Amino acid sequence: MDNASDAGRMEEVRSAVNRERLVETAMSLISVPSPTRSAGAVADRLAEILANDGFEVQRPVADWPEAPAVVVRLKSDRPGPTLQFDGHLDTVHLPFVPPRLEEGVLYGSGASDMKGGIAAAVEALRALRESEALAGGGVLLTAHDHHEGPWGDRRQVRTLVAEGFVGDAVMLPEYLADRLPLAGRGMAIFEVSFRREGDPVHEVLRAPETPDVLAAGAELVCRLRNMNRSLAKTSDPWSGRDTVFVGLIESGEIYNQAPVACSVRGTRRWVTPGRTGAVEAGFRELVDELAVASGTSATVDFQVQGDAFRVSREDAIVSAFQTAYKAASGGELPFGGKPFVDDGNTYAALAGIPALTHGPDGKGAHTLSEVVEVDELVRVARVYAMTAVAYCGGVVQGPE
Numbered sequence: 292m293d294n295a296s297d298a299g300r301m302e303e304v305r306s307a308v309n310r311e312r313l314v315e316t317a318m319s320l321i322s323v324p325s326p327t328r329s330a331g332a333v334a335d336r337l338a339e340i341l342a343n344d345g346f347e348v349q350r351p352v353a354d355w356p357e358a359p360a361v362v363v364r365l366k367s368d369r370p371g372p373t374l375q376f377d378g379h380l381d382t383v384h385l386p387f388v389p390p391r392l393e394e395g396v397l398y399g400s401g402a403s404d405m406k407g408g409i410a411a412a413v414e415a416l417r418a419l420r421e422s423e424a425l426a427g428g429g430v431l432l433t434a435h436d437h438h439e440g441p442w443g444d445r446r447q448v449r450t451l452v453a454e455g456f457v458g459d460a461v462m463l464p465e466y467l468a469d470r471l472p473l474a475g476r477g478m479a480i481f482e483v484s485f486r487r488e489g490d491p492v493h494e495v496l497r498a499p500e501t502p503d504v505l506a507a508g509a510e511l512v513c514r515l516r517n518m519n520r521s522l523a524k525t526s527d528p529w530s531g532r533d534t535v536f537v538g539l540i541e542s543g544e545i546y547n548q549a550p551v552a553c554s555v556r557g558t559r560r561w562v563t564p565g566r567t568g569a570v571e572a573g574f575r576e577l578v579d580e581l582a583v584a585s586g587t588s589a590t591v592d593f594q595v596q597g598d599a600f601r602v603s604r605e606d607a608i609v610s611a612f613q614t615a616y617k618a619a620s621g622g623e624l625p626f627g628g629k630p631f632v633d634d635g636n637t638y639a640a641l642a643g644i645p646a647l648t649h650g651p652d653g654k655g656a657h658t659l660s661e662v663v664e665v666d667e668l669v670r671v672a673r674v675y676a677m678t679a680v681a682y683c684g685g686v687v688q689g690p691e
C-alpha cells in the first residue's frame with residue numbers, strides 16, 4: 292500500500308464531510324424528545340434519515356420493543372476489519388430543550404450528550420460512502436436507547452452485543468475530546484439498609500438489647516473510609532485508583548426516638564477489568580460482618596454500571612485513531628483515563644473489543660444547557676471517517 296494513495300484517500304474522505312448536512316441531521320435528532328426508555332420516535336427519525344440517504348437500515352428490537360435499535364453497515368468490496376460507531380439516542384429525564392443554532396453553536400437536549408456525536412458519526416458514514424475511501428473491511432453504525440441511568444439499564448446495548456451487532460473495535464462519540472482514554476474504572480452504585488425488628492420507640496422505653504441501626508450505618512461509613520484508604524494501593528496509570536465513596540446516610544425521625552432503619556448510599560469504583568464479582572463479594576462480606584456484630588439485618592443493593600476496561604496503546608485502532616486525529620488537528624491526542632462509565636465499558640467487557648470514547652468538546656451534559664460548536668462536530672466527523680479509512684484499510688503508521 293503506497294503512502295501517496297493512503298494520504299489521498301484520507302484527504303478525499305475529509306473533504307467529503309458536509310457541514311450543512313451534519314447540522315441538519317443533528318437538529319433533526321435533537322428536535323425529537325427522547326428521554327431514556329422512550330427513544331422510539333428518535334430512532335424512527337434516524338432510521339428515516341439513513342434510509343433517505345440510501346442506506347439499508349436494520350431495526351433489531353434488542354430487548355426493547357419501545358425503541359428498536361438502528362443499524363447500518365457500510366462495506367468495502369475487500370476483506371478487512373469492521374469498525375463500529377455506537378451511540379445512544381436517549382437523553383436524561385430533564386425538561387425538553389428544542390434545537391437552536393446560533394453563530395455556529397448548537398443548543399438543545401442531546402446536543403452534547405450525544406445526538407451531536409451521533410450526527411457526526413452518521414456524516415462520517417456518508418463521507419466514507421461518497422468518497423469510496425474504504426480500502427477494505429467496513430463500518431457498522433449502531434444507535435440505541437436505555438443508556439442513561441437510573442432509568443436505563445443498558446439492556447439494549449448488551450443485547451446488540453449478544454446478537455452479534457459488534458465490530459472488531461468500537462468508537463463512541465461521547466463528549467470527551469481532551470484525551471484519548473486508554474482505561475476507565477468500573478463502577479457500582481450501592482445502597483445498604485440496616486434494619487431491626489419492632490417499631491420506632493422513645494429512647495427511654497426501648498428494650499436494653501435493641502439493635503442500634505443508626506450506629507451500624509455510622510460504623511459502616513467509618514469502615515468504608517478505612518477501606519477507601521487501603522484501596523489506594525490498587526491503581527492504574529490512566530484511570531486512577533480503586534475507591535469507595537459514601538454520599539448519603541439516612542436514618543431517624545426525631546432526636547430521642549430509636550429508628551428501625553438506616554440506609555447508606557455511595558459508589559464503589561475499580562481499575563482492574565474482570566473484577567466485578569470479586570469487588571461485589573468483598574463489599575457484601577464487610578456489610579454482613581457488620582450486620583452480625585450489630586444484631587441488625589442488612590440488605591445490599593449493588594448495581595453495577597460497568598466493568599473497568601483497558602485498551603492497549605499498541606492496538607491497531609489506537610494508531611489508526613492517532614493517524615486520523617493528526618490529519619484532522621495537526622497533532623496527536625494525549626492519552627488519558629475515561630472519567631465516566633459509558634457503553635464502551637460494556638463493549639470491552641462483553642464483546643472483548645477495544646473501545647475508544649472520543650467525541651465533540653460539548654458542554655452541559657445532564658443539564659438544561661447542552662451546547663456544542665458545529666466546528667467540533669465537523670472535526671469529529673472527519674476524525675471518525677479518517678479513522679475508518681486507516682483502520683479498515685490498514686493505513687496505519689507506527690508510533691513516531
Ligand SMILES: [Zn+2]
Nearest residue numbers: 379404405465
Ligand atoms: Zn452519553
